[in-house]
Amino acid sequence: MKICYLNGPNLNLLGTRQPEIYGKSNLSDIAALIRQRATSRNIEIGFRQSNSEGQLVEWIHEIADDYHYLAINAAAYAHTSIALRDAISGTGIPSIEIHLSNIHAREAFRHQSMIAPVCQGQICGFGASSYLLALEACVMLEAKKANQTTKP
Numbered sequence: 249m250k251i252c253y254l255n256g257p258n259l260n261l262l263g264t265r266q267p268e269i270y271g272k273s274n275l276s277d278i279a280a281l282i283r284q285r286a287t288s289r290n291i292e293i294g295f296r297q298s299n300s301e302g303q304l305v306e307w308i309h310e311i312a313d314d315y316h317y318l319a320i321n322a323a324a325y326a327h328t329s330i331a332l333r334d335a336i337s338g339t340g341i342p343s344i345e346i347h348l349s350n351i352h353a354r355e356a357f358r359h360q361s362m363i364a365p366v367c368q369g370q371i372c373g374f375g376a377s378s379y380l381l382a383l384e385a386c387v388m389l390e391a392k393k394a395n396q397t398t399k400p
Contacts, residue, residue: 312339
């Protein structure tokens with residue numbers, strides 16, 4: 249199984265940007281944590297970050313052919329980007345939305361996600377562990393898919 253993690257704007261600042269909200273782990277720490285867990289389960293991981301909405305859209309198009317699942321922390325773009333929503337929907341790649349903070353307990357403008365309706369689910373509020381939970385969600389989806397194909 250192959251999972252690509254895409255990370256949106258300002259996530260390159262993790263560890264220093266508002267650690268009381270986003271935690272002290274930087275994106276490299278999170279990537280290492282994911283890769284360690286994935287390796288023990290024989291899962292291949294891609295991990296990318298961009299501050300550009302257009303780059304994220306391009307990557308979604310690319311990974312749809314090479315990966316089984318997308319785990320996406322679109323950051324602020326989750327609340328504003330119809331382009332990301334259309335890319336996820338248009339490619340059909342099964343996707344899990346990730347947020348480090350609990351977006352529903354924050355400012356009202358963060359409560360609405362444009363991409364949530366085209367994702368299998370949303371994980372938020374668990375800090376860096378949200379990324380690990382997304383890995384587990386992908387494993388669960390894969391097992392469910394395998395189970396469905398083996399039944400008559």
